[in-house]
Amino acid sequence: MKKLILVILLTLAMAPSGFAADFYVTPPNGAKSLSGDGSRDHPFTALEAALQSGTIKPGDTVYLTGGEYGKGLIRNVHFSAPVTIRPMEGKKAHFEFLVVYQKSRNLHIQGLGVWPSSFPVKRQLLVETGYDTSDIVFSDLDLRGGVDAGTYPGWGKPEWENRKVNGIMLRGPRGKILDSQFTGLDFAISTLADDAVVTGNIITGFSGDGIRSLGDRSVIRNNLIRDCIAMDQNHDDGIQSWSGGPKPGTGNLDRLTIEANIILEWTGPKDHPLRCVLQGIGLFDGTFSNLLIRNNLVVVSAYHGISVYGANRATISNNTVIHPLLPSGNRPWIMVNKRGNGTLSRDVTVANNLAMHYILSDIEGLFINRRNQVISYPARLFANPAAGDYRPIAGGPLSGAADPRYAPPTDLLGIARPLGSGPTLGAFEVDTKAISGE
Template sequence: MKLERWILVLIGATLFPPAALAATFYVDPAAGSAEGDGSASRPWRTLHEVIEANLYETRTWASLPYEEGAALVPRNAGAPIRPGDTILLRSGYHGSIFIQSSYNDGVITIAAEPGHTPTVRRLHFQAASGWVVRGLSVSYAHAPDDDYDTLVWIESHGWRGPSHHVTVEDCDIFTGDDSSAWTREDWDQRTCNAVSVDGDDVTIRGNRIRNINFGISVSGRRALVERNVIDGFAGDGMRGLGDYGVFQYNTVMRCFAVNENHDDGFQSWSRTDAGVGTGEVVGIVLRGNTIINYLDPDQPFRGTLQGIGCFDGFFVDWVVENNVILTDHWHGITLLGARNCRVVNNTVLDLNADRPGPPWISIGNHKDGRPSEDCVVRNNLTTDLNLDEGVRIVEDHNLIVTDPAAHFVDYAARDVHLLPSSPAIDSGSPDLAPDLDRDEVPRPQGAGFDLGAYEWHEGDPVGPDADADADADADIGGDADAAADAQPDGPPQDDAGTGGETTVDAAGDAPEAADGGGGCG
């Protein structure tokens, strides 16, 4: 019997060797040709030409308009590129990329060849799934025109169908490379939105986004938005309107106030056909994000940035933990209309002594007067608390910061790790406290849990491996393991990763690493 099984295994390996299941193709704007075969020695010319020539095997709906439950049928059958394959792009301009009606039975990866910098004007998926894009430079500057449109758009389309399971990671996304001489009109009228996500189960990871209008705007469900750096924006840094989204370990910094938009580091609101503030946004996780209004007090067009501003609930089953908010507005973290939400172990501080401010953590009534209920505010370091009575609102183990020098390593340089003498150390409650801090250091490190986003430790932290950076491999969903424990009533989340530390100094140095319409912006 064992021999028969081994024979079957050997036959399977012979008929379907792993190497035969996936291929790598090459695209080279400088040395390629439309008549090439996609090999390393005879590459195709541009990604735009590859897509337009339908050189990839995929699926589409049997008929249109799309209806839920419709069947998918093959499209471009027999094309050279198939699900499981990788398209490696070499340096040069690859055009404006529009991938439509393309539901892969597996994953097709589009990536920069190591050592190369491929550029595109725009990346637009419409009615598509099963795609990973990695390492591209996406910018208006690569092919300027009169259309300051969204640079990366994952679009669900009413006629052609939804998009889902798309990943965009490790890309450089920007309007222009240098904004130092931009005027108010440039920031207001001549900036692109960076990323807009209409589809479900989308991952936006590890991108460097800069000099844009709105940063990352998500209306799809179960998005995973992690480890992105958004540096220089005129609208909102991030928006999360879809249920069960995870926004973790992102850095949002340097807001330029050039119009009537009330700028937020992160904003959400509910909506139904009856209007804004008439529904629910459920199961959002905001974890380990850093939001900084400005690095240079003399920055041009500097306004007052709201940190996490959620004004039109209801917001249900949210987790807001380990975030660092450094701003100069009253709204550090504000939820108006919250149910079963927890705001735990955040650090919310004022950048200056001017008004508005100091920033607070606030849970208040919905604008229609309905009270918030069943919420917890715990273990935070903040310059103010503003809590309505609500129903079953628990507030404990929070510390109001009046003297930053007594708590933080170098507040002037935006280093808000705790000093060993800070009274915040070992002063927190273990109840609902996150297992890791902003740096993914295990909690607790001492006799008790520390207050705020950072757990103090001397030398190497004790406990499980604190360097828990998840690999940014080609998983293509927005599902998240790390989010599962934090979402009490949501669908299962798998493969969130845990992100990594993002450090920003006073000079604005940061690691390399949306649609702005509607709502209450």
């Protein structure tokens, strides 16, 4: 009994001094100073001032009561544990833009809508964080090139020029962008610092790159990137990275993971006049050390399906890289090449992939090239490629054909490998037994 009492007392001593609290903030409606006490009946009238007031503590939640919040600036707001900012249940909070900077730390910003209300746009970014921020998490955002961004397939070049705005740029370490929607933008997501996480996002209609990630130990996983628009001479990429240094490509980028993403060049009418020729995953000037690219579906018409220039200890496994207009000859390809300065790639594993072509050259050290199949006749291999179904035929020649030593434990959809006697080539796992009726 004494031991039990001692444990309880110690637990209480280590517990936080208070419980997490809820606060409320209305749209400013012209207010420049803080009023209200943050309660539901007397909400604060200015978000930044409320966060700086000292009333809000680590672990608290700030609810936005809904409406138009205008220009969002959050400066010099730092907490020892996350503070959540989100709309009230059933309410929507819209910002023209949102900037988090001046050493702000430990914020979780959730469920906001951010888009410009007037055109041509005057800012290049909808949401951004400063280099001196850290541990800023964004989730369930709705970022658009305008309130009507869902109509982007009908926009002409003038509309795209007037709405040329980027989605989000995270400059501080340990930033995250999760489960958010990006519609009708130029460059959708950019992360510049280390330990970034970009997962579960849907990018629809973009005229630049879908995702750029430039920091060490960053993770790009489970994102859908589709419908690229051709606006200028930029070589648009679904996912792009390069190493830093005094100049791009002169440093080393370590432990980048690109996993279980879907990149679709175009899903609309095939003859759309602004349809771009998209590159899939382009890592064009490394060095990229301890690189992992696996379980991605890349459906593009440019040559570069997955291309790495300057790999050092890299694994590229179980990806499906295919042309949307079948058949296509030798593109898109999976390529591993030397750096721009001539340094050879080193210690590379390329295994269990499906692509239209492979260029695996200028590699020294350990090079494992296993069970990589060229896609020559897609209709014989996939369930319904003409309709965008790139799952291998169950019991077909791709099922059970992968080398289990290099197959990931799950596939693009999270299905455990193997289904049957052995794992499947490419990003999707299927049973080694034919399904009745196929």
